[in-house]
Amino acid sequence: MSGSGNANAVSSGSRHAVPSMPPLTIDLAVVTMKMERPAQAHSLPKAATGIHGLDEITGGGLPRGRPTLVCGGPGCGKTLLATEFLVRGATEFGEPGVFISFEETADELAQNVRSLGFDLEALVAEKKLAIDHVRVERAEIEETGEYDLEALFLRLGFAVDSVGAKRIVLDTIESLFSGFTNEALLRSELRRLFRWLKDRGLSAVITGERGERSYTRQGLEEYVSDCVILLDHRVSEQVSTRRLRIVKYRGTTHGTNEYPFLIDEEGFSVLPLSGLKLDHSVTNERVSTGVPGLDAMLDGKGYYRGSSILVSGTAGTGKTSFAAHFAQETARRGERCLYLAFEESPAQLIRNMQSIGVDLAPYVKKRTLQLESSRPTLHGLEMHLVQIHKTVARFEPAAVIIDPISNFIDTSTAIEAQAMLLRLIDFLKSRQITALFTHLTTGGRETEATDVGVSSLIDTWLLVRGIETGAQRTRVLYVLKSRGMPHSNQIRELDVTSRGIQLKPMKARKK
Amino acid sequence: MNPPDASPEKWNLRLYTAGQSPKSLAALANLKRVCDEHLAGRYSIEVVDLLKNPRLAKEDEIIAIPTLVRKLPEPLRRLVGDLSDTERTLVGLQLRPRK
Numbered sequence: 001m002s003g004s005g006n007a008n009a010v011s012s013g014s015r016h017a018v019p020s021m022p023p024l025t026i027d028l029a030v031v032t033m034k035m036e037r038p039a040q041a042h043s044l045p046k047a048a049t050g051i052h053g054l055d056e057i058t059g060g061g062l063p064r065g066r067p068t069l070v071c072g073g074p075g076c077g078k079t080l081l082a083t084e085f086l087v088r089g090a091t092e093f094g095e096p097g098v099f100i101s102f103e104e105t106a107d108e109l110a111q112n113v114r115s116l117g118f119d120l121e122a123l124v125a126e127k128k129l130a131i132d133h134v135r136v137e138r139a140e141i142e143e144t145g146e147y148d149l150e151a152l153f154l155r156l157g158f159a160v161d162s163v164g165a166k167r168i169v170l171d172t173i174e175s176l177f178s179g180f181t182n183e184a185l186l187r188s189e190l191r192r193l194f195r196w197l198k199d200r201g202l203s204a205v206i207t208g209e210r211g212e213r214s215y216t217r218q219g220l221e222e223y224v225s226d227c228v229i230l231l232d233h234r235v236s237e238q239v240s241t242r243r244l245r246i247v248k249y250r251g252t253t254h255g256t257n258e259y260p261f262l263i264d265e266e267g268f269s270v271l272p273l274s275g276l277k278l279d280h281s282v283t284n285e286r287v288s289t290g291v292p293g294l295d296a297m298l299d300g301k302g303y304y305r306g307s308s309i310l311v312s313g314t315a316g317t318g319k320t321s322f323a324a325h326f327a328q329e330t331a332r333r334g335e336r337c338l339y340l341a342f343e344e345s346p347a348q349l350i351r352n353m354q355s356i357g358v359d360l361a362p363y364v365k366k367r368t369l370q371l372e373s374s375r376p377t378l379h380g381l382e383m384h385l386v387q388i389h390k391t392v393a394r395f396e397p398a399a400v401i402i403d404p405i406s407n408f409i410d411t412s413t414a415i416e417a418q419a420m421l422l423r424l425i426d427f428l429k430s431r432q433i434t435a436l437f438t439h440l441t442t443g444g445r446e447t448e449a450t451d452v453g454v455s456s457l458i459d460t461w462l463l464v465r466g467i468e469t470g471a472q473r474t475r476v477l478y479v480l481k482s483r484g485m486p487h488s489n490q491i492r493e494l495d496v497t498s499r500g501i502q503l504k505p506m507k508a509r510k511k
Numbered sequence: 512m513n514p515p516d517a518s519p520e521k522w523n524l525r526l527y528t529a530g531q532s533p534k535s536l537a538a539l540a541n542l543k544r545v546c547d548e549h550l551a552g553r554y555s556i557e558v559v560d561l562l563k564n565p566r567l568a569k570e571d572e573i574i575a576i577p578t579l580v581r582k583l584p585e586p587l588r589r590l591v592g593d594l595s596d597t598e599r600t601l602v603g604l605q606l607r608p609r610k
Contacts, residue, residue, distance in 0.1 A: 152574045
């Protein structure tokens with residue numbers, strides 16, 4: 001590694017340098033998104049859903065003791081959201097629930113959610129959940145005069161009392177309209193039903209199929225005035241995305257964006273653009289970059305812990321090498337590091353980095369370093385983000401490396417990628433995780449403009465590029481910006497040697 | 512389809528009510544009238560008050576009140592309403608062919 005004397009010289013030189021601020025590409029989309037962060041509500045009492053992200057964007061959950069309408073097209077996840085609301089209520093918040101299913105039988109229901117790790121049968125056995133399948137078939141019903149739906153009310157009441165329910169799901173109550181012909185009666189009974197739910201103080205989720213001109217076919221939104229959530233499932237460029245939007249939430253400030261969500265083996269997850277405010281606690285602690293020469297350029301100390309770092313450059317300029325140095329350094333300190341490689345397999349990465357003297361293998365074995373490879377195109381963008389979230393939550397790394405982020409852009413539109421990165425960076429910052437991203441800039445493009453336009457989110461931005469000097473191509477590095485520290489404004493020559501990355505002042509190379 | 516009054520089988524009917532509501536009372540009166548007229552001597556009516564026995568609402572899959580269930584003869588038939596529409600009542604009970 002290069003000598004410490006050299007490092008000192010560089011850092012003293014940089015002290016005289018005025019920290020240069022690069023031209024910031026301020027991105028309006030990003031700014032707007034930041035302003036739309038939902039405020040914490042201290043208005044209505046809420047019933048927490050326990051669903052990742054949903055409680056953040058609703059300021060704590062669904063309205064307690066009141067009905068919420070969840071609507072959307074077929075297969076959009078209504079039933080699942082409703083089920084999870086009950087399961088989490090029963091298992092995490094001590095609130096038993098009742099599932100009134102107008103479509104699926106209790107067995108079908110249990111089967112459908114078993115793959116998500118929900119064991120409805122066990123909950124029923126523990127008296128934390130009651131399921132009643134209300135079968136409505138017009139062919140079987142002969143109407144001979146006046147009637148009402150009192151028996152349905154009695155069933156609901158019986159189910160609620162049998163477990164002491166605080167939550168209830170009606171899925172999908174509109175089925176009643178297919179069984180009975182007297183619409184005026186059904187409507188007045190629905191009104192009575194919603195009043196009954198409120199009188200009982202039940203936090204209710206009512207599902208409804210999306211209608212052509214209204215949120216639900218039968219205009220259920222007319223009866224549910226407190227909270228309406230719209231789910232949507234669409235496919236764009238062969239990638240399917242599910243989205244959730246809170247159409248209305250009386251008495252609560254809520255996020256109005258469309259939030260991507262997904263359904264995987266752990267249930268429902270909604271991704272708030274960022275459920276957080278810009279109030280991450282910051283630290284003055286510095287972490288080494290793993291490259292002494294680079295530490296020297298950054299005030300002699302390296303990156304700030306919890307900051308976000310971007311290494312951008314054209315192909316073959318050593319971006320991955322910087323990432324690997326940082327990974328090794330993090331792991332060497334005994335801190336966990338998550339390395340997400342989108343171009344190389346873990347084995348390939350390890351082999352390639354060994355050739356420049358960075359041996360990641362021992363740390364992988366010790367589990368301080370976790371290497372994960374995948375191709376972003378395999379999943380939708382959101383799926384990726386959620387997987388990163390989950391891995392981070394499970395592994396609790398001190399540093400996360402994404403190599404490169406450019407691949408995300410290929411799978412999505414620029415705006416989506418940007419929103420996603422914003423969410424990711426916010427999420428990592430909130431956990432004080434140092435994040436290093438590499439980004440491939442294509443030749444000929446303005447090097448200081450990243451495709452994703454994330455510059456305003458990045459604290460330290462390193463640029464590597466190849467320049468032609470005389471008969472040879474030289475790689476150089478400079479610090480485009482580094483917030484909160486006097487950093488070097490020198491351009492350093494970059495050598496990738498068998499002992500790692502070496503940085504040298506350009507002048508020293510003069511013959 | 513059995514022609515009216517042709518079969519000697521026993522009719523077993525169950526009427527689901529919720530307390531003594533006007534609709535329930537009307538249904539019972541209408542039912543007795545129809546039965547006396549068409550099934551004299553070979554029917555039994557059981558009145559189930561779901562207010563007293565809410566569990567049965569789920570077990571017997573009842574939604575509307577009043578609901579009449581023909582348990583015998585098979586197949587099982589369900590009629591909802593106070594049975595004031597005699598024509599539909601007879602059709603529903605298969606005492607008269609559907610027009």
